[in-house]
Amino acid sequence: MWTKTRSLMLSRILVAGLFFLLCVLVICIPFIAKWFDAISVGKGLIKGSVTVPVCIMLYICDIFAFAAVISLNRLLGNINRDSVFTEENTRCLRIISWSCVFAGITFAVFSVWRFEFLFAAFFACFLGLVMRVLKNVFEKAVEIKSENDFTI
Amino acid sequence: MAIMVNLDVMMAKRKISSNELAEKVGITPANLSILKTGKAKAVRFSTLDKICEALDCQPGDILEHV
Numbered sequence: 001m002w003t004k005t006r007s008l009m010l011s012r013i014l015v016a017g018l019f020f021l022l023c024v025l026v027i028c029i030p031f032i033a034k035w036f037d038a039i040s041v042g043k044g045l046i047k048g049s050v051t052v053p054v055c056i057m058l059y060i061c062d063i064f065a066f067a068a069v070i071s072l073n074r075l076l077g078n079i080n081r082d083s084v085f086t087e088e089n090t091r092c093l094r095i096i097s098w099s100c101v102f103a104g105i106t107f108a109v110f111s112v113w114r115f116e117f118l119f120a121a122f123f124a125c126f127l128g129l130v131m132r133v134l135k136n137v138f139e140k141a142v143e144i145k146s147e148n149d150f151t152i
Numbered sequence: 153m154a155i156m157v158n159l160d161v162m163m164a165k166r167k168i169s170s171n172e173l174a175e176k177v178g179i180t181p182a183n184l185s186i187l188k189t190g191k192a193k194a195v196r197f198s199t200l201d202k203i204c205e206a207l208d209c210q211p212g213d214i215l216e217h218v
Binding site: 146147150151152 | 187
Protein backbone atom coordinates (compact mmCIF):
# COMPACT_ATOMS: atom_id res chain seq x y z
CA MET A 1 0.00 0.00 0.00
CA TRP A 2 1.35 3.42 -0.98
CA THR A 3 1.43 5.81 1.99
CA LYS A 4 2.79 9.31 2.68
CA THR A 5 5.60 7.81 4.76
CA ARG A 6 6.66 5.58 1.89
CA SER A 7 6.53 8.49 -0.54
CA LEU A 8 8.77 10.49 1.78
CA MET A 9 11.07 7.50 2.14
CA LEU A 10 11.32 7.21 -1.66
CA SER A 11 12.21 10.91 -1.91
CA ARG A 12 14.93 10.47 0.71
CA ILE A 13 16.32 7.42 -1.08
CA LEU A 14 16.36 9.35 -4.37
CA VAL A 15 18.15 12.26 -2.70
CA ALA A 16 20.68 9.86 -1.18
CA GLY A 17 21.13 8.31 -4.65
CA LEU A 18 21.69 11.74 -6.16
CA PHE A 19 24.26 12.53 -3.47
CA PHE A 20 26.09 9.30 -4.32
CA LEU A 21 25.91 10.17 -8.02
CA LEU A 22 27.43 13.60 -7.34
CA CYS A 23 30.27 11.97 -5.38
CA VAL A 24 30.93 9.67 -8.36
CA LEU A 25 30.75 12.68 -10.69
CA VAL A 26 33.50 14.46 -8.72
CA ILE A 27 35.84 11.56 -9.47
CA CYS A 28 34.73 11.17 -13.10
CA ILE A 29 34.69 14.84 -14.13
CA PRO A 30 38.05 14.71 -16.03
CA PHE A 31 36.90 11.65 -18.00
CA ILE A 32 33.48 13.19 -18.74
CA ALA A 33 35.19 16.40 -19.90
CA LYS A 34 37.51 14.46 -22.24
CA TRP A 35 34.59 12.42 -23.59
CA PHE A 36 32.55 15.61 -24.14
CA ASP A 37 35.47 17.20 -25.96
CA ALA A 38 35.70 14.15 -28.23
CA ILE A 39 32.00 14.01 -29.16
CA SER A 40 31.14 17.74 -29.05
CA VAL A 41 30.48 19.27 -32.45
CA GLY A 42 29.01 22.57 -31.20
CA LYS A 43 30.48 26.02 -31.69
CA GLY A 44 31.44 28.83 -29.37
CA LEU A 45 33.14 32.18 -29.34
CA ILE A 46 36.37 30.55 -28.18
CA LYS A 47 37.64 27.77 -30.40
CA GLY A 48 39.77 24.79 -29.41
CA SER A 49 39.62 22.04 -26.81
CA VAL A 50 36.88 22.28 -24.18
CA THR A 51 38.30 19.69 -21.77
CA VAL A 52 39.62 22.18 -19.22
CA PRO A 53 36.64 24.62 -19.33
CA VAL A 54 34.13 21.74 -19.02
CA CYS A 55 36.16 20.33 -16.14
CA ILE A 56 36.10 23.67 -14.31
CA MET A 57 32.40 24.21 -15.11
CA LEU A 58 31.41 20.77 -13.80
CA TYR A 59 33.46 21.20 -10.61
CA ILE A 60 31.78 24.56 -9.92
CA CYS A 61 28.32 23.20 -10.70
CA ASP A 62 29.02 20.16 -8.51
CA ILE A 63 29.53 22.47 -5.51
CA PHE A 64 26.11 24.07 -6.14
CA ALA A 65 24.56 20.65 -6.67
CA PHE A 66 25.99 19.44 -3.33
CA ALA A 67 24.58 22.52 -1.57
CA ALA A 68 21.16 21.90 -3.14
CA VAL A 69 21.12 18.17 -2.33
CA ILE A 70 22.21 18.72 1.28
CA SER A 71 19.43 21.32 1.66
CA LEU A 72 16.94 18.93 0.06
CA ASN A 73 17.95 16.22 2.52
CA ARG A 74 17.56 18.63 5.46
CA LEU A 75 14.17 19.72 4.12
CA LEU A 76 12.95 16.13 3.82
CA GLY A 77 14.28 15.36 7.31
CA ASN A 78 12.29 18.27 8.75
CA ILE A 79 9.14 17.19 6.89
CA ASN A 80 9.66 13.71 8.30
CA ARG A 81 9.68 15.23 11.81
CA ASP A 82 6.38 17.03 11.01
CA SER A 83 8.15 20.36 11.11
CA VAL A 84 7.06 21.74 7.73
CA PHE A 85 6.39 25.48 7.81
CA THR A 86 9.51 26.67 9.59
CA GLU A 87 12.17 29.31 9.00
CA GLU A 88 14.78 26.58 8.47
CA ASN A 89 12.80 25.05 5.59
CA THR A 90 12.45 28.46 3.98
CA ARG A 91 16.22 28.85 4.27
CA CYS A 92 16.72 25.42 2.62
CA LEU A 93 14.51 26.44 -0.31
CA ARG A 94 16.41 29.73 -0.61
CA ILE A 95 19.73 27.83 -0.78
CA ILE A 96 18.31 25.46 -3.44
CA SER A 97 17.00 28.40 -5.45
CA TRP A 98 20.28 30.32 -5.35
CA SER A 99 22.26 27.14 -6.14
CA CYS A 100 20.20 26.69 -9.31
CA VAL A 101 20.63 30.34 -10.30
CA PHE A 102 24.41 30.27 -9.69
CA ALA A 103 24.70 27.00 -11.65
CA GLY A 104 22.78 28.72 -14.45
CA ILE A 105 25.16 31.68 -14.35
CA THR A 106 28.11 29.26 -14.47
CA PHE A 107 26.65 27.53 -17.54
CA ALA A 108 26.01 30.91 -19.16
CA VAL A 109 29.62 32.02 -18.58
CA PHE A 110 31.02 28.78 -20.00
CA SER A 111 28.73 29.01 -23.04
CA VAL A 112 31.50 31.08 -24.68
CA TRP A 113 33.16 27.72 -25.40
CA ARG A 114 29.96 25.92 -26.50
CA PHE A 115 26.69 27.73 -27.15
CA GLU A 116 24.64 24.65 -26.18
CA PHE A 117 25.46 25.35 -22.52
CA LEU A 118 22.99 28.24 -22.81
CA PHE A 119 20.15 25.69 -22.82
CA ALA A 120 21.42 24.26 -19.52
CA ALA A 121 21.78 27.82 -18.20
CA PHE A 122 18.17 28.60 -19.14
CA PHE A 123 16.79 25.46 -17.48
CA ALA A 124 18.88 25.95 -14.33
CA CYS A 125 17.74 29.58 -14.01
CA PHE A 126 14.13 28.55 -14.70
CA LEU A 127 14.33 25.92 -11.94
CA GLY A 128 15.88 28.53 -9.66
CA LEU A 129 12.97 30.86 -10.37
CA VAL A 130 10.42 28.10 -9.62
CA MET A 131 12.20 27.33 -6.34
CA ARG A 132 12.24 31.02 -5.49
CA VAL A 133 8.47 31.28 -5.95
CA LEU A 134 8.07 28.15 -3.82
CA LYS A 135 10.30 29.78 -1.19
CA ASN A 136 8.06 32.87 -1.22
CA VAL A 137 4.97 30.68 -0.75
CA PHE A 138 6.69 28.91 2.15
CA GLU A 139 7.71 32.23 3.69
CA LYS A 140 4.08 33.41 3.61
CA ALA A 141 2.89 30.06 5.00
CA VAL A 142 5.34 30.36 7.92
CA GLU A 143 3.94 33.84 8.64
CA ILE A 144 0.32 32.62 8.51
CA LYS A 145 1.15 29.62 10.71
CA SER A 146 2.85 31.87 13.24
CA GLU A 147 -0.23 34.12 13.31
CA ASN A 148 -2.47 31.10 13.71
CA ASP A 149 -0.31 29.68 16.50
CA PHE A 150 -0.45 32.96 18.38
CA THR A 151 -4.22 33.36 18.06
CA ILE A 152 -5.67 32.56 21.44
CA MET B 153 2.11 46.50 18.90
CA ALA B 154 -0.30 49.34 19.67
CA ILE B 155 -2.67 47.06 21.57
CA MET B 156 -1.74 46.38 25.19
CA VAL B 157 -3.17 43.46 27.16
CA ASN B 158 -3.87 44.38 30.79
CA LEU B 159 -4.90 40.90 31.77
CA ASP B 160 -2.51 40.69 34.71
CA VAL B 161 -3.97 43.92 36.19
CA MET B 162 -7.51 42.55 36.04
CA MET B 163 -6.35 39.20 37.41
CA ALA B 164 -4.71 40.97 40.34
CA LYS B 165 -7.89 43.00 40.95
CA ARG B 166 -10.03 39.84 40.94
CA LYS B 167 -7.35 37.93 42.90
CA ILE B 168 -7.37 35.02 40.47
CA SER B 169 -4.37 32.87 39.57
CA SER B 170 -3.24 32.08 36.02
CA ASN B 171 -4.03 28.39 36.34
CA GLU B 172 -7.48 29.11 37.72
CA LEU B 173 -8.29 31.56 34.93
CA ALA B 174 -6.92 29.21 32.26
CA GLU B 175 -9.15 26.45 33.59
CA LYS B 176 -12.23 28.72 33.69
CA VAL B 177 -11.61 30.04 30.17
CA GLY B 178 -10.71 26.64 28.77
CA ILE B 179 -7.27 27.48 27.40
CA THR B 180 -3.88 26.11 28.37
CA PRO B 181 -1.73 28.03 30.91
CA ALA B 182 0.88 28.36 28.13
CA ASN B 183 -1.62 30.15 25.88
CA LEU B 184 -2.72 32.37 28.75
CA SER B 185 0.92 33.25 29.32
CA ILE B 186 1.23 34.21 25.61
CA LEU B 187 -1.79 36.45 26.04
CA LYS B 188 -0.48 38.02 29.26
CA THR B 189 2.96 38.75 27.88
CA GLY B 190 1.53 40.43 24.78
CA LYS B 191 2.98 37.87 22.38
CA ALA B 192 -0.45 36.94 21.01
CA LYS B 193 -1.20 38.15 17.49
CA ALA B 194 -5.00 37.81 17.77
CA VAL B 195 -7.71 36.97 20.30
CA ARG B 196 -10.85 35.08 19.33
CA PHE B 197 -14.18 36.67 20.35
CA SER B 198 -15.10 33.38 22.06
CA THR B 199 -11.92 33.53 24.20
CA LEU B 200 -12.48 37.20 24.99
CA ASP B 201 -16.08 36.43 25.96
CA LYS B 202 -14.97 33.70 28.36
CA ILE B 203 -12.23 35.88 29.89
CA CYS B 204 -14.70 38.73 30.45
CA GLU B 205 -17.15 36.28 31.98
CA ALA B 206 -14.50 34.77 34.26
CA LEU B 207 -13.14 38.17 35.38
CA ASP B 208 -16.52 39.92 35.33
CA CYS B 209 -15.24 42.81 33.25
CA GLN B 210 -15.53 44.49 29.84
CA PRO B 211 -13.16 43.87 26.88
CA GLY B 212 -11.92 47.44 27.32
CA ASP B 213 -10.70 46.59 30.81
CA ILE B 214 -8.36 43.98 29.30
CA LEU B 215 -7.39 45.55 25.99
CA GLU B 216 -6.00 49.04 25.62
CA HIS B 217 -4.84 50.99 22.57
CA VAL B 218 -1.65 52.95 23.22
